[in-house]
Amino acid sequence: MRSRLSVLFTVILALGLVCGCSLAKSKAKAIANRVILRPTPLDLQVGIDKEANKNSPVAMDVVLIKEKNFWKTAQGMSASDWFAHKSDLQRRYNKKLQVSSWEWVPGQAVAPITVKIPRRLNGAMVYAAYPSPGTHSAPLPAGGKVSIALQREDFTIEASK
DSSP: OHHHHHHHHHHHHHHHHHHOOHHHHHHHHHHHHHHTTOOOOEEEEEEEOTTHHHHSOEEEEEEEEOOHHHHHHHHTOOHHHHHHHHHHHHHHHGGGEEEEEEEEOTTOOOOOEEEOOOTTOOEEEEEEOOSSSSOOEEEEOSSEEEEEEEOSSOEEEEEEO
16 A cells, blocks of 8 residues: 555656646645645634624634544534533544634734644534624635634635635
8 A cells, every 4th residue: 555655656746747837746746745644734814803703802713523423513513512512522522623722802913823634634613702693613624725704793714725
């Protein structure tokens, strides 16, 4: 199995070098990273509106899920459910969940955040604590650049390629 991966990696790399095309090189690099199981990190750019969360601090969690059954559950879970059961879920799923937590005040400038993606990831979710009606949760791509805008009563997400 390992020798097949080495051969595939070599062929893809050679193809990228022979073509000389930046598109071919970037595709070859992306495929090579997947072949050797090096997931792309999740680069977050978080913007916080001056009136975010009705002018109150906003708690936000990014949850990386390596448990197939919980991934299905997490996609339908609201942020209020997540925050209410967070410690129990972390205890139950232990190393199958990787949780990154922050809390910001409205208008605060946030430096770019890089979240390392583990191997064998089933999915990623973002949860933001808002008292207004709504789920305030969304799935995230498993790597790449994502902009999250924390607004007055909810947040928006924009993934870029």
